[in-house]
Amino acid sequence: MTGSSGIQARFSCHFGAFALDVDLDLPGSGLTALFGHSGCGKTTLLRCMAGLQAAEGIMRVNGDEWQREGESGGRPVHQRPLAYVFQETSLFPHLSVKRNLMYGYRRTPKSERQISFDQATEWLGLSHLLERMPEKLSGGERQRVAIARALLTSPRLLLMDEPLSALDQQSKQEIMPYLEALRDNLSIPMLYVSHSTAEVSRLADHIVMMDKGRVVAEGPLQQIMARTDQPFGLEDDAGVILDATISERDDQWHLCRADFAGGHLWLRADEDLATGQRIRLQVLAKDISLALSEQTDQSIQNLLLATVDEIASNVSPGTSMVRLLAGQTPFLSRLTTRAVHNLAIAPGQQVWMQVKSVAIVD
Numbered sequence: 167m168t169g170s171s172g173i174q175a176r177f178s179c180h181f182g183a184f185a186l187d188v189d190l191d192l193p194g195s196g197l198t199a200l201f202g203h204s205g206c207g208k209t210t211l212l213r214c215m216a217g218l219q220a221a222e223g224i225m226r227v228n229g230d231e232w233q234r235e236g237e238s239g240g241r242p243v244h245q246r247p248l249a250y251v252f253q254e255t256s257l258f259p260h261l262s263v264k265r266n267l268m269y270g271y272r273r274t275p276k277s278e279r280q281i282s283f284d285q286a287t288e289w290l291g292l293s294h295l296l297e298r299m300p301e302k303l304s305g306g307e308r309q310r311v312a313i314a315r316a317l318l319t320s321p322r323l324l325l326m327d328e329p330l331s332a333l334d335q336q337s338k339q340e341i342m343p344y345l346e347a348l349r350d351n352l353s354i355p356m357l358y359v360s361h362s363t364a365e366v367s368r369l370a371d372h373i374v375m376m377d378k379g380r381v382v383a384e385g386p387l388q389q390i391m392a393r394t395d396q397p398f399g400l401e402d403d404a405g406v407i408l409d410a411t412i413s414e415r416d417d418q419w420h421l422c423r424a425d426f427a428g429g430h431l432w433l434r435a436d437e438d439l440a441t442g443q444r445i446r447l448q449v450l451a452k453d454i455s456l457a458l459s460e461q462t463d464q465s466i467q468n469l470l471l472a473t474v475d476e477i478a479s480n481v482s483p484g485t486s487m488v489r490l491l492a493g494q495t496p497f498l499s500r501l502t503t504r505a506v507h508n509l510a511i512a513p514g515q516q517v518w519m520q521v522k523s524v525a526i527v528d
């Protein structure tokens with residue numbers, strides 16, 4: 167064991183023209199998304215971490231050393247306390263859900279069990295499915311069983327490689343709340359490979375963006391999404407993600423108030439939003455306009471005082487991206503370069519953000 171917490175992953179390897187070369191220091195808990203185009207090396211990185219792909223490097227997970235500097239392989243995969251969930255699950259077809267789940271659980275010595283059978287079945291909503299055979303499960307249910315089975319081996323690291331990509335849109339939506347519950351409750355780190363911005367915005371705490379075998383951006387989701395240079399390449403859909411809590415419902419106007427670290431926003435009060443509930447919000451850059459004074463004689467109700475942090479001019483011809491801070495929370499506003507010029511705004515200046523639209527990420 168070494169003293170450092172978090173995940174240290176440094177690897178280099180190559181196949182023909184493709185080379186992986188990464189040096190990462192990742193959080194020791196929460197969900198880190200590995201994001202990037204097909205072929206950028208996400209799966210290869212996961213395989214290096216798991217010990218399935220030999221590569222020069224270092225791998226440490228919360229102080230446990232799996233591969234030492236100078237080694238090209240390190241501990242073999244069966245000696246690494248990790249679980250791996252793939253796109254296509256491979257449940258034992260002749261065993262019920264319960265017996266599939268018990269398979270890994272029984273093989274983990276009692277003293278090493280971190281997650282109880284009841285806990286895993288509750289988090290993944292499986293209690294009513296325990297007696298079913300795998301052939302009678304939907305794709306989403308099969309994936310939930312696969313994740314629970316992985317957790318019941320009490321891993322120190324959970325690797326998930328595009329676990330939703332074989333599912334249809336509805337099954338993806340259905341499984342999301344279970345993945346959110348894991349993100350919020352599991353104490354072990356999860357690495358989640360995806361090339362879906364919707365999944366990443368909803369689930370990730372931290373992001374690693376890859377391109378051609380290298381890391382091009384890495385950091386907390388909120389910070390990465392709020393970069394003016396948009397490593398996500400989202401252009402029209404550039405925007406920030408906020409974690410917020412519903413603090414009040416206003417039934418007269420059918421609105422509810424969502425508090426975040428730098429202020430609050432009002433949004434439409436859907437039936438299922440309750441006071442105290444935590445939600446994730448998205449505010450698009452194209453939905454924020456700026457004013458030098460508080461404009462109350464107009465229809466936009468969400469007005470936030472913020473400080474200009476950075477201006478990136480002409481991110482595309484005639485368009486500029488302004489990064490703002492409301493408290494410590496970053497926002498982006500996409501304006502015409504002429505508007506930025508006419509307002510004569512500069513970093514450090516206070517302005518009013520007029521937020522035209524706020525969406526719940528789901």
Ligand SMILES: Nc1ncnc2c1ncn2[C@@H]1O[C@H](COP(=O)(O)OP(=O)(O)OP(=O)(O)O)[C@@H](O)[C@H]1O
Pocket residue numbers: 181184202203204205206207208209210211361
């Ligand atoms: N065993 C191998 N032998 C030769 N080339 C390989 C091998 N494994 C991966 N590659 C190549 O390495 C590159 C990275 O592949 P990898 O599967 O890691 O990408 P990815 O980002 O996970 O892609 P996808 O999103 O399509 O799954 C690709 O060009 C792939 O063809």
